[in-house]
Amino acid sequence: MGGMGPAPKPGGARRRNATVAMTPLPAGGRKGRPPKWPxxxxxxxxxxxxxxxxxxxxxxxxxxxxxxxxxxxxxxxxxxxxxxxxxxxxxxxxxxQQAVEAQLWRELWATPQAVMWQKLSWTREVAQYVRWKSRAESGDLDAAKEARQIADRLGLTPLAMLRLRWTIADSNDAAAAPASRRRPASGSRRPDDPRAALHIVE
Structure with a gap:
């Protein structure tokens, strides 16, 4: 006799509600000094x-x-x-331009995304973004377009992070959760829990 539950989809197709694994990035950003300007x-x-x-x-x-x-x-x-x-x-x-590049370089390598840049060795790619971004801040419209394109590849926008399957991990979620939402200690139930009225029948 077959097991309970829905039959698997033909051809090994994935279910529509299947979740895609996301890579969590530290909310506090990358620690340490930035790489050498390349x-x-x-x-x-x-x-x-x-x-x-x-x-x-x-x-x-x-x-x-x-x-x-x-x-x-x-x-x-x-x-x-x-x-x-x-x-x-x-x-x-x-x-x-050199001053803007130096400041932006330091700021970017302190972001959560910088953790992945370091793992992927995207140092020069980040530097290219900094170069175009500094020109854009001087009023260069063509440079602004280039900067936006590289920003998407580096995960510097919410949509770009979604495409890369990156997410910012919030370590304060558990501490900030209301007491009513926290899981009760083992063997105890809240007074308003309807299961508290249940008892074992022998």
């Missing part, structure tokens, strides 16, 4: 700054020409001022 400084921004600095230096030298006078000298001074301003702006942009 990327070089922004190559494009660094090159633009260096070019601007060389141009400013060349124009400064041109102002020393003894034959440079009148309107020609005024125009040369104007160009030199513009070059110095461009070089200064690019220098400040690079410094600001």
């Amino acid at each position: 990327l070089q400084d922004d190559v494009v921004l660094t090159a633009r700054r260096d070019i601007a600095l060389r141009k400013a230096d060349d124009l400064e030298l041109a102002l020393l020409e003894p034959n440079l006078k009148g309107r020609a000298k005024a125009n040369a001074e104007k160009k030199a001022d513009s070059a110095r301003e461009a070089a200064l702006i690019l220098t400040k942009q690079l410094e600001a």
Whole structure:
């Protein structure tokens, strides 16, 4: 005689109400220092700054020409001022980007997701997200799009965490549960438990 319960689905199909295992991540985040920053400084921004600095230096030298006078000298001074301003702006942009990258790098490696990044050796992937995110915060719309795509792969949004089967484990759930929801001690029942009226019939 067959056992009780529903017959198994043909072909070993899974039941619709079957649950998928989730990987719990510590609510307190990853502990310890972040990994070493793996990327070089922004190559494009660094090159633009260096070019601007060389141009400013060349124009400064041109102002020393003894034959440079009148309107020609005024125009040369104007160009030199513009070059110095461009070089200064690019220098400040690079410094600001480096500061944002350093701060974001530290913050990200203290998140719960960072525990999995470390296990999966996703150091460079996280660094790429930091690079695009720092550019996005400077107003680069294309960088913002790239940052959003990498954020999904890293599990930085609720939907992305669901796709990766990650969940934040709350260690305070049991302690914070109301007394009425806590499991009674072995051998005891609550006064309002209807099973308290049951007794063994011999």
